Amino acid sequence: MPKRNPDGIPAIKKNSKGEYYCSIQRKKIYLGRNLKTARERLLRKLMEDSPAVGVAGGRQEMVVLELIEKYLVKMKDHSHFDKVKIMCRTVLEAFGEMPLAEFGPLAMARCRQCWVERDLTRNYVNKLTGWVVRMFAWGVSQEMVPYEVVARLQTLEPLKLGEARDNPPREDVKNEDVVRTLPFLTPIVRDMVILQRISGMRPSELFRMTLEQFTRRDEDVWVYQPFQHKTKRHSKTRVIAFGRFEIAILHKYAVETEPTRVFFSPRTAWEQRGWHLGGNRAAETFTRDTYNAAVQRAIKQANANGECVARWTPYQLRHAAATFISLLLDEAAASTALGHATPHITRLYDHSAVEKAARMVRERDAKGRIEIEKLINAVEKR
Numbered sequence: 001m002p003k004r005n006p007d008g009i010p011a012i013k014k015n016s017k018g019e020y021y022c023s024i025q026r027k028k029i030y031l032g033r034n035l036k037t038a039r040e041r042l043l044r045k046l047m048e049d050s051p052a053v054g055v056a057g058g059r060q061e062m063v064v065l066e067l068i069e070k071y072l073v074k075m076k077d078h079s080h081f082d083k084v085k086i087m088c089r090t091v092l093e094a095f096g097e098m099p100l101a102e103f104g105p106l107a108m109a110r111c112r113q114c115w116v117e118r119d120l121t122r123n124y125v126n127k128l129t130g131w132v133v134r135m136f137a138w139g140v141s142q143e144m145v146p147y148e149v150v151a152r153l154q155t156l157e158p159l160k161l162g163e164a165r166d167n168p169p170r171e172d173v174k175n176e177d178v179v180r181t182l183p184f185l186t187p188i189v190r191d192m193v194i195l196q197r198i199s200g201m202r203p204s205e206l207f208r209m210t211l212e213q214f215t216r217r218d219e220d221v222w223v224y225q226p227f228q229h230k231t232k233r234h235s236k237t238r239v240i241a242f243g244r245f246e247i248a249i250l251h252k253y254a255v256e257t258e259p260t261r262v263f264f265s266p267r268t269a270w271e272q273r274g275w276h277l278g279g280n281r282a283a284e285t286f287t288r289d290t291y292n293a294a295v296q297r298a299i300k301q302a303n304a305n306g307e308c309v310a311r312w313t314p315y316q317l318r319h320a321a322a323t324f325i326s327l328l329l330d331e332a333a334a335s336t337a338l339g340h341a342t343p344h345i346t347r348l349y350d351h352s353a354v355e356k357a358a359r360m361v362r363e364r365d366a367k368g369r370i371e372i373e374k375l376i377n378a379v380e381k382r
Contacts, residue, residue: 172349222241
């Protein structure tokens with residue numbers, strides 16, 4: 001038989017999930033994932049009159065820290081994991097040892113005020129607050145959090161206009177600025193910019209493009225259906241169609257014998273600039289930061305050579321494509337190109353309202369000239 005601890009302190013054990021626990025009066029008590037914190041909690045519980053605080057069903061009452069630890073493990077592969085980490089860090093610092101049943105709207109409002117004081121934008125603060133509610137809702141599904149906690153958190157209204165800093169709305173990039181920048185880009189980045197400007201695809205969809213993800217390759221139309229995309233978790237399919245202008249570019253990077261090879265690689269961009277790779281310094285795929293850095297470097301070089309180029313970012317190309325397609329065709333066509341479920345979302349990207357209004361006035365004056373002149377002449381005769 002195993003020897004008992006002479007001090008009467010239960011042994012701290014670790015399970016296969018990396019969680020520390022101990023047994024007190026034949027009840028398993030979880031102490032978190034950090035050994036130092038686990039020891040402190042155990043000593044605190046032993047000093048209490050009742051060594052284990054119970055809840056309905058005989059389970060130990062959990063604290064916010066334990067929910068955060070489990071939620072981070074669950075969300076580690078999520079596309080918004082960076083937001084989740086920011087949210088969890090703030091909640092942990094302020095309320096890590098608070099019992100889950102006691103966390104309410106006032107506690108969440110304190111976390112939100114921390115983000116406002118850090119000068120985060122109103123939209124971003126509201127998103128982080130939404131992730132707090134999602135985390136506790138997930139805790140309800142795991143029978144760790146009482147449902148009433150989530151119901152109380154949902155009563156906190158989001159920040160309204162003026163209660164936090166707002167960024168100016170993102171505009172589309174002017175075609176002239178793109179044209180002046182292109183000569184200073186490497187050939188591969190230049191092709192990426194042109195593809196994105198015409199099609200309106202997301203940068204992430206551009207980075208992941210491989211030949212095996214094309215479901216149709218006719219002479220005049222290629223169809224690209226990314227395996228990974230923003231709305232996949234909502235069981236939606238993303239379809240991107242390329243016409244003859246884009247196909248001419250894609251032919252340069254499509255290798256029939258390597259269907260899983262990424263079309264656009266930073267290694268190729270380095271080689272086109274004549275730079276030494278230096279081992280493994282150049283990654284196999286572009287990221288948002290490396291792509292934007294290439295564009296900003298080209299804009300700086302263009303302005304140094306006497307061009308007058310306004311600063312723009314690759315994501316503005318998506319806005320420019322939405323405006324371009326909406327003017328040429330209609331709003332529904334722009335919504336299809338951008339992969340939006342409803343035109344309502346596309347209106348955030350479509351900046352064609354001013355140009356459409358100007359076109360309407362010119363067409364009205366041309367077709368309604370006689371009617372308008374009658375109104376004006378009737379006043380002048382008096």
